[in-house]
Amino acid sequence: xxxxxxxxxxxxxxxxxxxxxxxxxxxxxxxxxxxDEIYCLDEVSFNTKVIDFLSKNNIILHLFNHYEGYSGTFYxxxxxxxxxxxxxxxxxxxxxxxxxxxxxxxGIANNIHEVLYHxxxxxxxxxxxxxxWLKDEMPKKLENSNDISEILLTEADIWYRFYNSFSVFxxxxxxxxxxxxxxxxxxxxxxxxxxxxxxxxxxxxxxxQTHLDQRISFLHSPQERRFSLSLDLSEVxxxxxxxxxxxxCVNNRKLSVEKHFDKNLNYxxxxxxxxxxxxxxxxxxxxxxxxxxxLLRNVSYLKAxxxxxxxxxxxxxxxxxxxxxxxxxxx
Amino acid sequence: MNNITGTIIxxxxxxxxxxxxxxxxxxxxxxxxxxxxxxxxxxxxxxEEIEIDNIKLDKIKGEFVTEIKKSDADFNASRxxxxxxxxxxxxxxxxxxxxxxxxxxxxxxxKNHEILLDDSSEKxxxxxxxxxxxxxxxxxxxxxxxxxKCKKCAYYAFCYI
Numbered sequence: 301x302x303x304x305x306x307x308x309x310x311x312x313x314x315x316x317x318x319x320x321x322x323x324x325x326x327x328x329x330x331x332x333x334x335x336d337e338i339y340c341l342d343e344v345s346f347n348t349k350v351i352d353f354l355s356k357n358n359i360i361l362h363l364f365n366h367y368e369g370y371s372g373t374f375y376x377x378x379x380x381x382x383x384x385x386x387x388x389x390x391x392x393x394x395x396x397x398x399x400x401x402x403x404x405x406x407g408i409a410n411n412i413h414e415v416l417y418h419x420x421x422x423x424x425x426x427x428x429x430x431x432x433w434l435k436d437e438m439p440k441k442l443e444n445s446n447d448i449s450e451i452l453l454t455e456a457d458i459w460y461r462f463y464n465s466f467s468v469f470x471x472x473x474x475x476x477x478x479x480x481x482x483x484x485x486x487x488x489x490x491x492x493x494x495x496x497x498x499x500x501x502x503x504x505x506x507x508x509q510t511h512l513d514q515r516i517s518f519l520h521s522p523q524e525r526r527f528s529l530s531l532d533l534s535e536v537x538x539x540x541x542x543x544x545x546x547x548x549c550v551n552n553r554k555l556s557v558e559k560h561f562d563k564n565l566n567y568x569x570x571x572x573x574x575x576x577x578x579x580x581x582x583x584x585x586x587x588x589x590x591x592x593x594x595l596l597r598n599v600s601y602l603k604a605x606x607x608x609x610x611x612x613x614x615x616x617x618x619x620x621x622x623x624x625x626x627x628x629x630x631x
Numbered sequence: 632m633n634n635i636t637g638t639i640i641x642x643x644x645x646x647x648x649x650x651x652x653x654x655x656x657x658x659x660x661x662x663x664x665x666x667x668x669x670x671x672x673x674x675x676x677x678x679e680e681i682e683i684d685n686i687k688l689d690k691i692k693g694e695f696v697t698e699i700k701k702s703d704a705d706f707n708a709s710r711x712x713x714x715x716x717x718x719x720x721x722x723x724x725x726x727x728x729x730x731x732x733x734x735x736x737x738x739x740x741x742k743n744h745e746i747l748l749d750d751s752s753e754k755x756x757x758x759x760x761x762x763x764x765x766x767x768x769x770x771x772x773x774x775x776x777x778x779x780k781c782k783k784c785a786y787y788a789f790c791y792i
Contacts, residue, residue, distance in 0.1 A: 595792065614792070
């Protein structure tokens with residue numbers, strides 16, 4: 301299990317049975333064994349020989365432009381294909397979409413609660429109202445939602461309140477007023493957008509190792525021109541992986557607005573050293589392990605994403621209850 | 632029943648759930664590494680794999696068909712897999728004896744075992760095949776049988792999650 305991030309401009313070559321990334325500093329050899337994914341976060345040139353080699357080794361290639369914009373993914377042809385699983389997944393979309401969507405929204409709320417409870421316990425009493433809402437009112441509201449649009453409204457409400465709570469515990473220079481996407485307009489939005497994109501692409505890599513069809517999603521509409529199941533399954537991991545990492549980087553002064561963001565772009569995007577610090581922090585979060593309460597094994601957060609895929613597969617194949625990953629219960 | 636393979640027979644004896652999932656092509660990536668080790672050992676030990684219809688014979692030489700296994704973890708499952716190959720060959724008019732080779736022996740006393748397709752084992756095999764047909768036609772997989780052997784299985788995380 302490994303991820304290689306390429307942060308600078310250069311050329312990627314196949315060299316015998318290995319990879320070589322050439323940039324202005326010279327040759328950087330990338331051993332192919334143990335690599336599952338390569339992220340190109342700046343202009344990288346390569347040829348079909350590289351693509352073919354990656355494909356043979358089942359390596360996924362994620363491409364980004366220089367401005368943290370996600371361009372797309374090269375995805376080797378499917379390893380796992382099960383006609384039965386696809387048919388069942390479509391049936392689940394028709395028959396159980398709302399149930400799955402509700403489980404995901406509840407999962408988001410539970411994990412946000414767990415993340416914020418830490419700050420509440422350390423004296424941020426202002427969070428109590430939001431925490432109570434997450435535990436009592438929100439689940440009731442969700443329970444009474446009848447269609448997907450109501451469920452999505454509740455989800456949006458959770459995130460809106462979550463973003464509003466940041467001013468309680470985040471360092472002042474990072475607090476923002478509202479969430480702005482494409483393009484982000486301040487450092488915190490930049491971290492959130494970039495972090496979410498990395499999580500989304502990591503989730504794709506995990507779903508690739510299951511029999512789920514990436515296109516058939518439940519909370520998000522499958523009509524979105526993306527692998528929308530990744531959006532679904534990554535949702536409950538946002539508080540756990542992306543936000544916990546951001547809060548840590550910001551509050552422990554690992555990232556600063558002056559040093560790690562690009563001044564030319566009004567501090568709206570990470571610069572190269574900022575990207576490096578943030579990606580390293582994210583990567584160590586993905587690799588952090590915990591004792592899984594039902595598997596009784598040490599599991600990394602990255603694996604936990606794949607296991608949520610298994611849970612969904614089990615739900616659609618044999619109707620096992622689908623409860624996405626819970627940070628509190630560690631399962 | 633052309634879609635029944637030796638592996639399906641083996642899995643049916645070992646675990647009905649594993650058999651069902653594998654039949655429906657739900658093959659999860661193995662995390663324990665044991666499957667990888669098994670495959671690597673296989674590659675090293677047999678260079679003459681022969682494919683007939685949908686069966687893959689590790690080795691066919693003289694009067695013997697040999698099936699090579701990493702370990703003797705489930706002797707009976709391996710035995711029926713081999714019996715199935717012998718039966719398939721017999722249907723084509725080729726009468727052979729079977730030899731099971733375990734690269735590691737933990738439970739049984741020797742590495743090589745002679746397996747013969749006789750009337751009673753052929754009957755047993757036929758029963759197994761008809762049971763498999765019923766099993767895989769069910770709309771859902773059979774329940775998990777919680778057992779120590781699960782810990783080493785590629786489906787462990789899927790079953791126990």
